[in-house]
Amino acid sequence: MSRLALCLLVLLPLSATAGEKGEKPAGEKNGFTRTKDIIYGRKFGVVLTMDVFAPTKNANGLGLIWVVSGGWFSGHQAINAFFAHEFVQRGYTVFAVVHGSQPMFTIPEILEDMHRAVRYIRHHAKDYKIDPDRLGIYGGSAGGHLSLMQGTAGMEGAAVSLDPVERASSRVQAVACFFPPTDFLNYGENGKDALGRGVLASFKAPFDFREIDKKTNSFFPVIDEEKKLEIGRKISPITHISKDDPPTLILHGDADKLVPIQQAEIFVAKYKEVGAEAELVVRKGAAHGWPSLVKDLSHFADWFDRHLKKAEKK
Numbered sequence: 001m002s003r004l005a006l007c008l009l010v011l012l013p014l015s016a017t018a019g020e021k022g023e024k025p026a027g028e029k030n031g032f033t034r035t036k037d038i039i040y041g042r043k044f045g046v047v048l049t050m051d052v053f054a055p056t057k058n059a060n061g062l063g064l065i066w067v068v069s070g071g072w073f074s075g076h077q078a079i080n081a082f083f084a085h086e087f088v089q090r091g092y093t094v095f096a097v098v099h100g101s102q103p104m105f106t107i108p109e110i111l112e113d114m115h116r117a118v119r120y121i122r123h124h125a126k127d128y129k130i131d132p133d134r135l136g137i138y139g140g141s142a143g144g145h146l147s148l149m150q151g152t153a154g155m156e157g158a159a160v161s162l163d164p165v166e167r168a169s170s171r172v173q174a175v176a177c178f179f180p181p182t183d184f185l186n187y188g189e190n191g192k193d194a195l196g197r198g199v200l201a202s203f204k205a206p207f208d209f210r211e212i213d214k215k216t217n218s219f220f221p222v223i224d225e226e227k228k229l230e231i232g233r234k235i236s237p238i239t240h241i242s243k244d245d246p247p248t249l250i251l252h253g254d255a256d257k258l259v260p261i262q263q264a265e266i267f268v269a270k271y272k273e274v275g276a277e278a279e280l281v282v283r284k285g286a287a288h289g290w291p292s293l294v295k296d297l298s299h300f301a302d303w304f305d306r307h308l309k310k311a312e313k314k
Contacts, residue, residue, distance in 0.1 A: 031055055031056050031057055031058075031088065031089060032053050032054060032055050032056055032084075032085075032088040032089075033053070033054050033056060034051055034052070034053050034054075034081065035051065035052045035054070036051045036076075037049045037051070037076065038050050038051070038052060040097070040116060040117050040120035040121075041113065041116040041117070041120065041165075043100065043113075046100060046104075048098070048099065048100065048113055048116065048117070049076065049098050050095050050096055050097045050098060050117060051076070051079050051095075051096040052093065052094070052095055052096075052128065053081065053084040053087075053088050053093065053094040053095075053096065054088070054093045054128070055088045055089075055091050055092070055093065058091045059091050059093065059129065060090065060091030060092060060309070061091075061129060061130055061131050061134075062091070062092050062093070062130060062131060062134050062135075062136070062304070062308050062309070063092065063093045063094075063095060063121060063125070063128065063130035063131075063134075063135050063136070064087050064092045064093070064094050064095070064135070064136045064137065064138060064304060065094075065095050065097055065117065065118060065121065065135060065136070065137040065138070065147075065150075065172065066083060066084060066094055066095065066096045066097065066137075066138055066139065066143075067097055067099070067114065067137065067138070067139030067143035067144075067146045067147050067150075068096050068097060068098050068099075068139075068143065069099060069110075069139060069141070069142040069143035069146055070140070070141050070142055070143065071102070071141070071142055071203055071206075072101070072102040072107060072110060072142045072203070072205075072206040073101050073102060073142075074098045074099045074100070074101045074110075075098060075101060076098055078098075079096045079098070082294055083096075083294070083297065084096065086297045086298055086300075086301050087297075087300075087301055087304070090301055090305065092136075092301075092304065093128055093129070093130050095117070095121050097113075097114070097117040099113040099114060099117070099146070100113050102203075102205040102206040103205035103206075105206075106205070106206050106207065106208060106209055106210065107206045107207065107235045108209065108231060108234070108235060110146065110206070111146070111149055111153075111235065114146050114149070114150055114170070115150075115154070115155060115170040116165070116170075118135065118137075118150060118154065118168075118169075118170040118171075118172060119157065119165050119166060119168040119169070119170050120165050120168075121135065122135065122168040122169060122170075123164060123165045123167075123168045132168075133173070134173050134308045135172045135173055135174075135308075136172060136173065136174040136175070136176070136304045136307075136308055137150050137151065137172045137174075137175055137176075138175070138176045138177055138300050139177055139178075139180075140177065140178035140179065140180075140289075140293075141178065141179055141180065141181075141258075141259065141288065142181070143177070143180075144177030144178050144179060144180025144181075144250070145177075145180045145181045145182070145237065147175050147176075147177045147180065148175060148177060148180050148182060148237035148248065148267070149235070149237050149240070150170065150171075150172050150175070151172055151175035151237070151245055151246050151248055152237045152238075152239075152240035152241050152242070152245050153237070153240040154169065154170045154171030154172055155169065155170050155171070156169050156171070157169050157170075171246075172246055173246050173307070173308060174246050174247055174248075174303065174304055174307040174308050175246055175247070175248040175249070176248070176249040176250075176251075176299070176300035176303045176304065177248075177249070177250055177251075178250075178251050178252070178289075178293065178296075179250075179251070179252045179253065179256055179258075179259045179261075179263075179264070179288055179289075180237070180250065180252075180259065180263065180264070180267075181194070181200075181236075181259050181263055182236065182237050182238045182263045182264065182266065182267035183236045183237075183238040183239075183263060183266060183267070184232045184235065184236050185229065185232050185233060185236060186266065187199070187200070187260070187263065188260040188262055188263075189262070193229070193232060195207045195228055195229075195232045196208070199257065199258060199260075200258075208221065209221070209222040209227075209228060209231050210222060237267065238266060238267050238270055241267075241270050241271055241274055241276065242274060242276070243274045243275045243276055244276070245271065245274075245276045246276075246307070247276075247277040247278070247303070247307045248268075248271060248276075248277070248278045248279075249278070249279050249281070249299065249300065249303040250264045250267070250268065250278070250279070250280050250281070251280075251281045251283060251296055251299065252264040252280065252281075252282060252283065253282075253283040253284075253285070253286025253287050253288065253289075253290060254282050254283070254284055254285070254286065255285050255286055255287045256286070256287050256288045257287065257288065258287075258288040259288060261282065264280050265280065268280045279303075281299065283296075
């Protein structure tokens with residue numbers, strides 16, 4: 001299967017539109033507004049944007065971050081309002097985050113975008129009328145991987161930063177995702193790495209790691225194998241699991257060839273081993289996506305209801 005075909009397989013369930021040119025398929029008449037292209041950051045002359053879906057009634061004061069990503073490709077055209085609809089109907093404000101996309105940016109650089117997005121949302125929580133201490137995150141495939149990274153490797157803010165956004169934490173309080181990669185160095189079986197290799201050989205660009213030479217202010221590729229493996233560990237959510245990680249739900253098909261269900265199984269097993277809360281729901285016979293996937297967002301909403309609402313301040 002070509003890289004384009006694989007990307008379409010990942011993105012199509014997340015990007016089908018109900019109207020032309022990104023128009024609101026539900027809109028205010030069905031209880032929410034959509035604000036497009038809010039700039040949450042800039043890098044190398046590129047703006048980083050998100051769309052915000054806000055309920056017009058029965059808002060619950062909670063925010064959810066939707067990671068718009070498939071194969072670590074991300075773009076505004078992939079924002080399908082139906083992936084926010086279930087949540088806004090329950091009163092959540094949904095932030096559809098578009099990160100710097102491959103092939104221009106690698107996974108370590110994309111992760112920095114996600115930290116920035118969460119910090120921006122938390123810093124502006126009052127503006128969006130949400131609780132900064134009760135944020136959830138969700139996504140599918142690469143978006144699931146990035147969601148898990150935010151759950152396991154979210155960071156406290158930089159207290160001395162001149163940028164007030166950077167002083168905010170990038171941690172989240174609940175995670176739900178579809179079929180996420182969790183361990184690139186044990187992908188499908190122990191010791192098998194997928195750093196743009198094996199089943200992910202058609203996704204080389206996000207794994208073309210690079211570093212900057214501070215003397216010449218230019219990028220150079222990482223070619224040392226040990227260094228690549230070190231980065232591979234750092235971008236694997238399973239590496240960062242600790243007892244204080246947020247409750248996490250994973251839905252995964254047991255016939256998935258692109259992201260083996262083993263990835264979800266080993267992640268959930270380690271989560272439980274350290275005493276953190278995780279749940280795996282297996283879709284029998286399902287591959288990397290399934291026809292009723294959008295309906296399964298109700299499971300995500302139930303998960304967020306259970307774990308974000310229960311923390312409500314008295």
